[in-house]
Amino acid sequence: MRASAVAAESVLEFFPALRDLGLVRHAFIGRIPGxxxxxxxxxxxxxxxxxxxxxxxxxxxGGSRFATAEQVHGREIAVLDEPLCAGCCVAGADGLVTNQTGISLGTYVADCCAVFLVDPVRRCIGLVHSGKKGTELAIVVRAIETLRERFGSAPGDLVVQLGPCIRPPHYEVDFAADIIRQARAAGVRQVYDSGRCTACDLQRYYSYRAEKARTGRMLALLALRPFD
Incomplete structure (x- = not known):
């Protein structure tokens, strides 16, 4: 099915906190009808x-190199600071960070949370896959640390956005709330949450738990805009 045949409002979500920065292109692709x-x-x-x-x-x-992580429910963050081959998937990682234009970061989710991180001062970004286990391992904190270590990001400059994910009462753990607490404890002041539950709306989202593991995946996308 061509994407143009799908009503954009039923498939794509954008987050004002990221859009208003004017620094990145981003999207959250939901359930594809048909x-x-x-x-x-x-x-x-x-x-x-x-x-x-x-x-x-x-x-x-489409002109960006598309990079994803293997997503093993760990806390490894891969740093992409040089040109990539097309369709790069980084083994053993659950998060990606870069300061390069021309790279589009992608994360697949179906109940876990895609967490977007943007530093508008140092012009670097991160995209993290954080479910129950990744949140217990504080992978978002690890991403914040990696942005600081590799690109000089100050946590107070970061904008962090949580995408849709499973939430109570459909899941026994509110890991979205834990991610927010962890990010704020790490010094991030601007933390935003979509507030949406994937298991609550199967017309719009895929849910691993609600659909008993046999389902699709949403795709979170984040890329730096080219310099003007």
Whole structure:
């Protein structure tokens, strides 16, 4: 299915806190209508690949190198500070940070939280996959530390945005609230939460738990805009 055949308002979400910076391109791609994804993860992603590719093009990210993490529910953050091959997937990582234009960061989720991090002062970004385990391991704090260590980011300059994820009462742990507490404890003042629950709206989102593991994945995207 061509992305242009899908009503954008039913598929794409944008977050004002990131949009208003004028520094990044971003999106959260939800459920794609008309594609059967009652499959395991790899098969579902294969069926979604064309639609996701078309939407990246529609978002003006088609010319960027697309990078993802393997997403092993750990706390490793990969630093992308040089040109990449196309379709790069970083083994063993659950988060990516970069200060390079021309790289589009991607994270697949279906109940876990995609966490966007942007430093408008140092012009660097991060995108993290944080579910129950990743939150217990404080992966977002690790991403904040990595941005500071590699690019000189001050936590107080960061803008952190949480995407849709599963929440109580559909899940026993409110890891979104834990992520917010961790980010604020690390010194981030600007923390924003979409407040949306993936298991509450299966017309709009995929939910690993609600759909008993056989479902698709949403795709979070984040890229630095080119210098003017």
């Amino acid at each position: 594609i059967d994804v009652a499959l395991d993860r790899s098969a579902a992603l294969a069926r979604l690949d064309t639609a996701h590719h078309d939407l990246r093009n529609d978002l003006d990210l």
